[in-house]
Amino acid sequence: MNSRSTLKNISEKLNISISTVSRALKNHPDISDLTKRKVKELAELMEYEPNSYAVNLRTNISKVFGLIVPVISNLFYESFISAVEEDARQLGYTLLILQSGDDSITEIENLKLCKQNRVAGIFICIATHAAHTETYRRYIDAGMPLVFFDKVPDIDSCNKVCPADEEAATIAATTIIKYNKKRVLAIFGNPELSITNKRIQAFSKNFASDAPKIPLVIKHADSSAQAKKMVLEYFTTKKADHIFCMSDEILIGVMQATYELGLKIPQDVSILAISNGFIPGLFNPSITYVETSGYKLGKLAMKRMSDHLNGQTF
Amino acid sequence: MNSRSTLKNISEKLNISISTVSRALKNHPDISDLTKRKVKELAELMEYEPNSYAVNLRTNISKVFGLIVPVISNLFYESFISAVEEDARQLGYTLLILQSGDDSITEIENLKLCKQNRVAGIFICIATHAAHTETYRRYIDAGMPLVFFDKVPDIDSCNKVCPADEEAATIAATTIIKYNKKRVLAIFGNPELSITNKRIQAFSKNFASDAPKIPLVIKHADSSAQAKKMVLEYFTTKKADHIFCMSDEILIGVMQATYELGLKIPQDVSILAISNGFIPGLFNPSITYVETSGYKLGKLAMKRMSDHLNGQTF
DNA sequence: TATTTCGCCGGTAACGTTTGCGGTATCCTT
DNA sequence: AAGGATACCGCAAACGTTACCGGCGAAATA
Numbered sequence: 001m002n003s004r005s006t007l008k009n010i011s012e013k014l015n016i017s018i019s020t021v022s023r024a025l026k027n028h029p030d031i032s033d034l035t036k037r038k039v040k041e042l043a044e045l046m047e048y049e050p051n052s053y054a055v056n057l058r059t060n061i062s063k064v065f066g067l068i069v070p071v072i073s074n075l076f077y078e079s080f081i082s083a084v085e086e087d088a089r090q091l092g093y094t095l096l097i098l099q100s101g102d103d104s105i106t107e108i109e110n111l112k113l114c115k116q117n118r119v120a121g122i123f124i125c126i127a128t129h130a131a132h133t134e135t136y137r138r139y140i141d142a143g144m145p146l147v148f149f150d151k152v153p154d155i156d157s158c159n160k161v162c163p164a165d166e167e168a169a170t171i172a173a174t175t176i177i178k179y180n181k182k183r184v185l186a187i188f189g190n191p192e193l194s195i196t197n198k199r200i201q202a203f204s205k206n207f208a209s210d211a212p213k214i215p216l217v218i219k220h221a222d223s224s225a226q227a228k229k230m231v232l233e234y235f236t237t238k239k240a241d242h243i244f245c246m247s248d249e250i251l252i253g254v255m256q257a258t259y260e261l262g263l264k265i266p267q268d269v270s271i272l273a274i275s276n277g278f279i280p281g282l283f284n285p286s287i288t289y290v291e292t293s294g295y296k297l298g299k300l301a302m303k304r305m306s307d308h309l310n311g312q313t314f
Numbered sequence: 315m316n317s318r319s320t321l322k323n324i325s326e327k328l329n330i331s332i333s334t335v336s337r338a339l340k341n342h343p344d345i346s347d348l349t350k351r352k353v354k355e356l357a358e359l360m361e362y363e364p365n366s367y368a369v370n371l372r373t374n375i376s377k378v379f380g381l382i383v384p385v386i387s388n389l390f391y392e393s394f395i396s397a398v399e400e401d402a403r404q405l406g407y408t409l410l411i412l413q414s415g416d417d418s419i420t421e422i423e424n425l426k427l428c429k430q431n432r433v434a435g436i437f438i439c440i441a442t443h444a445a446h447t448e449t450y451r452r453y454i455d456a457g458m459p460l461v462f463f464d465k466v467p468d469i470d471s472c473n474k475v476c477p478a479d480e481e482a483a484t485i486a487a488t489t490i491i492k493y494n495k496k497r498v499l500a501i502f503g504n505p506e507l508s509i510t511n512k513r514i515q516a517f518s519k520n521f522a523s524d525a526p527k528i529p530l531v532i533k534h535a536d537s538s539a540q541a542k543k544m545v546l547e548y549f550t551t552k553k554a555d556h557i558f559c560m561s562d563e564i565l566i567g568v569m570q571a572t573y574e575l576g577l578k579i580p581q582d583v584s585i586l587a588i589s590n591g592f593i594p595g596l597f598n599p600s601i602t603y604v605e606t607s608g609y610k611l612g613k614l615a616m617k618r619m620s621d622h623l624n625g626q627t628f
Numbered sequence: 629t630a631t632t633t634c635g636c637c638g639g640t641a642a643c644g645t646t647t648g649c650g651g652t653a654t655c656c657t658t
Numbered sequence: 659a660a661g662g663a664t665a666c667c668g669c670a671a672a673c674g675t676t677a678c679c680g681g682c683g684a685a686a687t688a
Contacts, residue, residue, distance in 0.1 A: 006644060017668045022646065030666060049430045053376075054644035056367040057673045064410070064431075073396045078387040085386065085413055089420075094427055096378070097411045099399055106403075113408055116363045117378075252596060259598035282566060282596055284573035320674060331638045336676065344636060368674035371643050 005046040014038060056118065064094045065305070066114035066122040070102040075248055075278055076294040077125070080149065083298025084123060091306065093120065102127045108135055121145035121305050126153055128193060145308045149301050151193060159308055161301045163292040165198035168274050172290045173206035176242055176272055183215045185240040187227055187250050191220050199246055199274070227253030235261055245273040248280075255283060319360040328352060339364075370432065378408045379619070380428035380436040384416040389562055389592055390608040391439070394463065397612025398437060405620065407434065416441045422449055435459035435619050440467055442504055459622045463615045465507055473622055475615045477606040479512035482588050486604045487520035490556055490586060497529045499554040501541055501564050505534050513560055513588070541567030549575055559587040562594075569597060 011021045016035065024031045024039035025048075042048075056062050065088055069077045085095050096119060100107040107127045114122050122144060126132075128151070136153055140146055145159075152160040176184060186203060189196045200218065207216050217240065221227035227250040231243065235257075243258075245251040251273040263269050265285065273280055273289045280287035325335045330349065338345045338353035339362075356362075370376050379402055383391045399409050410433060414421040421441045428436050436458060440446075442465070450467055454460055459473075466474035490498060500517060503510045514532065521530050531554070535541035541564040545557065549571075557572075559565040565587040577583050579599065587594055587603045594601035 008644075018645085019647080019669080020667055022644095023667090026646095032666060035666085049426065051371070051432065051644050052430050053367045053370040053432060054673090055646080057365070057371055057643090057675090058645045058647090060673075062367075071396065072386075072399065073389075073392040075387075078392050081411075082385065082387045082413065085411065089412070094431065095411050097395075097399065097409055098403070099396065112363065117366050117408065255596070256598065279596070282569070282593070284570065322674075332674090333639080333676080334637060337637090340676095346636060349636085365674050368643090369676080371645090371673090372675045372677090374643075 005043075005048045006051070007048075010039065010042055010046060010048060014042060060118075062118045062120045063092055064096050064117065064119050066096045066098065066110075066117070066119040066124075068098045068100055068107065068110045068114070068122065068124040070125060070127055071099050072097065075276060076150070076292075079276060079294035080298040080301070083295045084302050087299060087302040100127050102129075104129055104132065108132060111135065111139065115139070115144070121147065121309065123147050123149060123301055123305065125150040127151075128190060145305060147301050147305050147308070149297060151195060154194075159304045161297060161304055162195065163297060165195055166202040168290045168292050169199040169202035170206055172244060172272055172274060173203045174210065175288075175290070176244060177207065177211040177214065179242070179270065181214060181242040181270070183217070183238070183240045184242045184244060185217050185219070185231070185234060186244040186246075187219050187221050187230060187254065188246040189220065189250065190222055196220075196246065203244070221250055221253065224249050224253035224256070228257045229253075231257035232260065240269060242270045242272070245271065248273070248275045248278075251275065251279060251287065255287075319357075319362045320365070321362075324353065324356055324360060324362060328356060374432075376432045376434045377406055378410050378431065378433050380410045380412065380424075380431070380433040380438075382412045382414055382421065382424045382428070382436065382438040384439060384441055385413050386411065389590060390464070390606075393590060393608035394612040394615070397609045398616050401613060401616040414441050416443075418443055418446065422446060425449065425453065429453070429458070435461065435623065437461050437463060437615055437619065439464040441465075442507060459619060461615050461619050461622070463611060465509055468508070473618045475611060475618055476509065477611060479509055480516040482604045482606050483513040483516035484520055486558060486586055486588060487517045488524065489602075489604070490558060491521065491525040491528065493556070493584065495528060495556040495584070497552070497554045498531065498556045498558060499545070499548060500530060500532050500558040500560075501544065501568065502532065502534050502560040503564065504536055510534075510560065517558070535564055535567065538563050538567035538570075542571045543567075545571035546574065554583060556584045556586070559585065562587065562589045562592075565589065565593060565601065569601075 007018045007021045011018045014021070020031060020035065021039050024036045025043060027036065052063070067081065067084060069081065072078060072081065081097065088095050096114065096117060098110040098113060100110055104127045111122070122139070124146065126148065133153055133155060136146065136155060136158070140158055148158065148160040150162055152162055188200050191197070204216065204218065207214060217234070219230055221230050227245070231254055234240070243254055245254050251271070254271065258265060258269060265271060271287050273287055274292055275289040276293050276295070277289055277291055280289040321332050321335045325332045328335070334345060334349065335353050338350045339357060341350065366377070381395060381398060383395065386392060386395065395411065402409050410428065410431060412424040412427060414424055418441045425436070436453070438460065440462065447467055447469060450460065450469060450472070454472055462472060462474040464476055466476055502514050505511070518530065518532065521528060531548070533544055535544050541559070545568055548554070557568055559568050565585070568585065572579060572583060579585060585601050587601055588606055589603040590607050591603055591605055594603040
């Protein structure tokens with residue numbers, strides 16, 4: 001059990017005081033080079049590693065970030081997490097990852113857990129039906145560095161980073177319009193999410209202004225299966241020569257539907273999705289997509305976090 | 315700043331001692347019901363939450379597990395993590411997630427980080443080129459509960475849980491044999507991994523014993539791109555009417571190749587993969603697969619961990 | 629009534645660090 | 659040679675908890 005290696009028993013073996021050992025290890029100028037060397041050598045030998053709990057208790061400064069996400073197994077979140085982890089490691093931080101299961105109760109439990117663990121900051125993607133505005137406020141007011149991402153609450157003065165929803169939707173819309181389609185079917189996700197609304201607004205606004213004559217049908221689907229069913233039903237009575245998919249989830253359902261319908265892509269119907277590119281690349285031929293990268297968003301979120309930690313407010 | 319709420323200032327407001335407050339909060343029989351009530355009410359009001367660092371320093375028992383994985387953004391790992399997280403939460407534990415980037419240096423750094431954070435146990439999937447057998451040994455001997463998963467080292471007395479590699483490969487082989495194929499192309503992953511070797515052995519053993527006459531070509535690919543290239547090259551000179559893919563990664567490359575070659579599935583060539591089912595379900599028609607579930611493996615790993623924590627050795 | 633039991637609570641040490649403050653020697657200055 | 663500056667180091671308190679031990683009054687026993 002080498003975890004028995006503490007400042008104290010290093011100091012005893014060297015017949016010096018604990019404080020000297022502590023300072024030697026952190027290159028304090030008060031300590032002679034000789035002592036420093038001796039201490040460091042012995043520490044290495046004894047595999048000394050500072051007890052982070054003691055350090056934290058003393059300094060009250062933690063080296064771990066909390067990260068709350070509805071589910072981990074999701075293309076977008078996993079790339080986000082991946083990016084955040086990379087940067088965190090760079091800064092000497094480590095990540096406490098919690099999933100809320102998209103449930104608002106466990107979400108606040110997770111928040112509590114983070115607080116309990118005295119994390120240095122929290123990255124959070126709020127649950128779908130969560131509107132704990134007051135709760136978030138309390139954490140912010142208590143000085144907890146909070147960075148919302150992806151799904152964000154309607155709070156003014158807080159850090160939020162979210163995919164460039166409007167931009168992506170706008171690019172998608174203009175691209176589709178450019179191809180001069182006859183009838184466009186656009187499938188979006190859960191209408192209760194701000195991300196959905198942002199995209200839907202930007203998307204339809206572009207159509208209204210730039211191509212008011214193109215018939216645009218907008219539908220909502222909560223899952224791949226629902227998206228699939230929706231397309232199948234739609235095509236029994238009508239036709240569309242383009243389908244827009246707001247997310248990977250929807251794209252998957254749509255692809256299955258087009259296969260069952262025997263539609264050729266892009267001859268019979270063309271498809272455009274908003275995605276990070278992984279799923280669209282799986283199909284043959286590849287589906288064109290407007291990129292939103294969880295990875296880049298993660299990098300951005302971490303930048304926000306460190307800015308915040310360095311005193312920036314907004 | 316409500317983190318200023320400690321046992322001490324609860325005790326001061328109530329004019330009782332710190333130890334009484336502490337015991338009241340944990341329902342110690344020595345404390346009267348009246349006092350308990352008062353303490354709990356005030357604690358609730360002051361939003362008291364025990365400082366986990368202090369608790370840990372004192373009790374030396376941590377409520378967090380370390381989890382080391384090559385990369386997070388991977389279908390298999392993410393479902394594994396998801397499962398572990400669920401169970402951990404159930405047990406009141408929380409997860410410290412680190413990625414090694416499949417690099418053996420950062421892998422041992424991660425191990426150190428875990429030790430430094432005094433985690434209660436570590437789940438680890440070792441990096442491809444890592445053979446730090448002595449390092450792992452040291453951790454085990456030091457009493458650190460270690461559960462290896464997926465890729466495991468060649469150590470005898472330790473906890474490992476890995477996908478039922480042999481079984482999956484055997485099932486795959488017998489299935490393929492049953493269909494009476496003329497020529498089978500089997501693509502496996504990195505030959506340095508034990509998972510690859512296990513699968514390859516079981517796979518070819520079945521072919522050797524049950525269908526020695528079927529021509530079997532075995533190849534290795536490290537990535538989707540490589541798998542794709544491999545298939546394209548192979549088909550320029552020869553043909554196969556079945557392709558076996560050891561993993562999702564390989565499957566993706568193979569599918570792209572078959573598309574470029576204009577091969578119909580399953581008419582021209584049939585395909586079988588080992589997977590958790592997500593990727594195979596994306597294609598049309600769906601690719602048949604032998605299931606290995608990261609989720610189930612995660613559940614199993616956690617069971618191992620708690621068994622270990624409860625004193626089980628092997 | 630005398631003595632034991634028991635319910636309830638406080639004091640205190642300890643977990644491993646960090647840090648301000650103070651205290652020796654040794655050196656340089658004039 | 660006397661003074662101050664300098665290099666190096668130790669003491670002790672504190673962070674918030676937990677747990678052992680002991681104490682005091684009241685109830686129960688003898």
